Amino acid sequence: MVSWKLFSIAGIDIKLHWTTLLLLGLFLVLSVNSFLILLLLFISITFHELSHSLVAKGNGVKISQIILLPIGGMAVMKNAVIDPKVEFKMAIAGPLFNFAVCGLILIAAYLSGSSNLIYSMGYWNERLAGDILQDIGPMMVSSLFWLNFLLGAFNLFFPALPLDGGRVLRALLAMVMDYVKATRIATVISMFLTILLFLVSLVSMNLILLLISIFIFFGARSEMEFAVSHRLLRKIPVSNLMRKNFLMVDENTPLDALVADMIASRSLVAFSKEGKNITAVSIYKIGEVPKQRWGRMKFKDLAVVIKPVSPGTQVVTALTRMGKEGFEALPVVDNYHEVVGCLYKRDIDTILELLKVTKLS
Template structure:
């Protein structure tokens, strides 16, 4: 089952909804429906109208989050970064970028673009409400105008919250860009992550003190995000300037599509590998792994062939690709290996284990 699905494209960027969005949208609508004005629509009758306004407000709020992410993506694309997709999650939106700009100035501008967009949206909504709606009692009591107040307030909160100097918020990236002008990129990431973890600990303590469990939950999100950013940056820099051809296995062991699954199991025991390209007459037909074997009942394995269970959609990289890019591909696809193909010919295979060995050696 897919965890997210595409709903459209903006600027050529696929926009996706994560399954958690479908869970949080009714929750947001319910919160708006039971809260009194000006932060909700309690008292609006009939109930159908109340919930209609609540759902509309929740949708507009997430549209604001989408604009926040599009601002990040627009700035990143200006610096040549490819945006794979934007996904709306339970806690907001995430832009899937191939890489972060390494130049401190570029990263700072890209990170700040999101909160700035939220603050501009919030300021415009609050200006309209304060100068044109609030002074007019007949307008200020209309539910449609409370939407403007809610959007204004929530976007200001979103903008300010994201400017906190803590990963994974945008303020953490702005802080890293500030540090990166004075130290190495890895050291800057470690310093910014340390600040983020400190903020998370303070937030968790405050939440426990006041008895609000939302603060520890958000603190956990921040702490994990800071730790993950620190780890991923360390990995990326460690693999920097290492090409796939430098670490791939060139002596590729392959199997025939006509081999039975039972023979393949025995072959795996002998060769000690968990996945193999499937070759026939020098042509690549697919790839087969132990996971494919597990889907076949033991009694059916003598009759089943490799061609029946192999994956024909082969994930591959060229030999001159960066090892860090290969690791991102392996991680995002949740696979154990990628085939290395140059000009249509299989020249090697790179496994997750190969990359882990390199990381350990370079770290030491």
């Protein structure tokens, strides 16, 4: 996929896909009107995607880049199980940005006493066919208003994955059931709605709607693949994947000694058991502390209480919990509440890759 980096904000690369550049160039040659509108649309889409990405980053979800495709923007993140509360916030951030732009334009128009600055949607649509350079000011403001309104409304209120409305739906479902099941239900609804949208676009001969429905269809299909592959985990109990060499330490262990223990036992996470609670510290957490303070700080200064799983728990349930709690490993305890193993997220990822190839192909 050839795309060019335009600029970078908060560590996120904004890239222009070659087909988008082609479309912009084509429109510039065909008509200045459509070129200007398309430019405004892509600027709005960029900020919409950026809103998603910044909320994601603020909640510890990694976003590496945003690619501007002719059909819209795409914030690239790993298809992973994430906390439904975080996904909900991430999903509504984009449309909320668009609605905020609409609100600001309305307020500005009201304060400046020029409420006719914004054309009605019908008139705006009509004017698009004419020479918009004649009243370029109001046309640009109206375009910005209606483009953001349409972007926000369609993304939020059409509940199909991978659109924002679909993500909101999945997040709401995932609050009451496991993430994989929620994804499966959301994709079935998405497929149904997309086929409906496709038929409507055929009947109304609307080319843009037709392209959008095809885009949603393939997006929903990739979410469906995710749900299907993760479903394979359902039959696997935690005992099959847990590691038996795990690191238990005293909660008063200084960080420098802890790191040495972790290297010696090749553990990314160390656990401690004080009373009934199991606490954990990961190497990443230690990495956030400056090295010169490792001698003075102890395990318990960084430790968080972590709810264990039992050997009989399904791996998919454990994975959903890891996503919710943002932790890459869980302690496994037996009936006597003794720690008997450690379940690593990377081991689940490995088995998932193996299952995908052997069971799905």
